[in-house]
Amino acid sequence: MRAMVLTEPNVIEQRDIPEPTTDQGEALVRVTSSGICGTDLKILSGGIPAPKPIVMGHEMVGELLNDATDAKKGQRVLVDPVYHCGTCHACLHNQQHICTRGGLIGRDINGGFADLVAVPPANCYVVPDEIADHEVPLIQVLTTCMHGHRMANIFPGDVVVVLGLGVTGQLHVQLAKARGATVIGITRSQWKLDLAKSLGADYTYAPSDDIKDKILEVSKGDGADLVIESAGKVLTLGQAFDMVRTGGAIMPFGIYTETKAELPFYQFYFKEIQILNARASKGQDFVASMDLVKRGMVKLDPMISDREPLENLSGALDMLTSEAEGRMKIIMDH
Incomplete structure (x- = not known):
């Protein structure tokens, strides 16, 4: 079969x-279809x-060629790329998404940038x-954001700040808005x-020296709830400590590859800030995310800037690193 290796x-x-x-x-x-992230x-x-x-690729949809647990041959399926053992401590405590013996399709075993994938x-x-x-x-990306939002106690009228407005940032904006927050x-x-x-989003700002004052103004002097x-x-993560209210929460949603970092740990202590660390997603997040998209509460198409044939995967990866204006999500057509 054809595969991009x-x-x-x-x-x-x-x-x-x-x-x-x-x-x-x-x-x-x-x-x-598959996506690059x-x-x-x-x-x-x-x-x-x-x-x-x-073979990379962990965001994928396709035709099921044999029966699966809750899907029949011939149906169109979205794949959860996280696989698990079912017997480790995490799995036994309903944390299959962080299984210590599992992994990610497209990182640890062959993924979706190919004609076929076994899952x-x-x-x-x-x-x-x-x-x-x-x-x-x-x-699939939305499910990871949904998993993070399940951790956050966000209620109508709360103030949510989203730092960074790439694909996940735009999804977080929509989820927070769907929960009634001021975003x-x-x-x-x-x-x-x-x-x-x-x-x-209710307010949008470029980073500036007075960004903290703007957040305080929107939040009536308190700071962001999340x-x-x-x-x-x-x-940017360090800047979040200035923006969050006392007793509020910070969700570090990017993947940080640094091994060392300087953060304002005194603020972390003094403001009693919660850190909400979300990784991957659970089955319930797939069901809920598809329902939100089906009902039009989360829009995906405005974030898709390009569609490329699978054979141009290398070129598409180069396109995504260029950060050209208007470029956000690239979908590979198979």
Whole structure:
């Protein structure tokens, strides 16, 4: 089968590789659309370790070629890329998403940048007909944001700040708005600020020396109830401590590859700040996320800036690193 293979850091080759087997009871999916995300870029560069050669890709939708746990042959399914053992301490405590013996499809085993992918049968979720195929890979990203929001006690009228308005930032804006929060989006790019505004942000600001004052004004002098750092930068994470109210919460949502960092730990103590660390997602997040998209409460298409054929994966990865104006989510058509 056709597959786009990462052979060494920053090198993608199109290869003909054997089709995956299903002799261990795996579900076999013919991939129709897949998405590129920041994790792929970090795997590509070596920032996130992965065995090589490896087929990347963990955001994928396709046709199920055999029966799965809750899906039938021929149905369109979204794949949960996190696999687990079922017997470790985390799995036994309903934390399968952080299984100590599991991993991520597309990082630890071959993923979706190929014609076919083999996945655990319980990881297939039937996609409603109302959702366009090219939008479905983005739902996997939405599930991770949903998992984070389940940790946060956000109520109507609360103030939520989203730092960084890439794909996850725009999704956090929409989820916070759906929960009735007053949402402040912050980023340097005007076009991203405009997009966040169109997706429901109440206030949008570029970073500035008086950004703390603006947040205090919106929050009537208290600070934000929740600050979501979705830029993945330790510097920005440090700034969140100034923005959050006493007794509030910070969600570090980016993937930080730094091994050392300076953060204002005294503020962390003195303001009694909660840190909400969310990784991956659970099955309930897939069901809820598809329902939100089906009902139009979260919009995905405005974030999709490009669609490319699978054969141009290497070029698409280069496109995403260029940070050209208007470029956000790239979907690979299979």
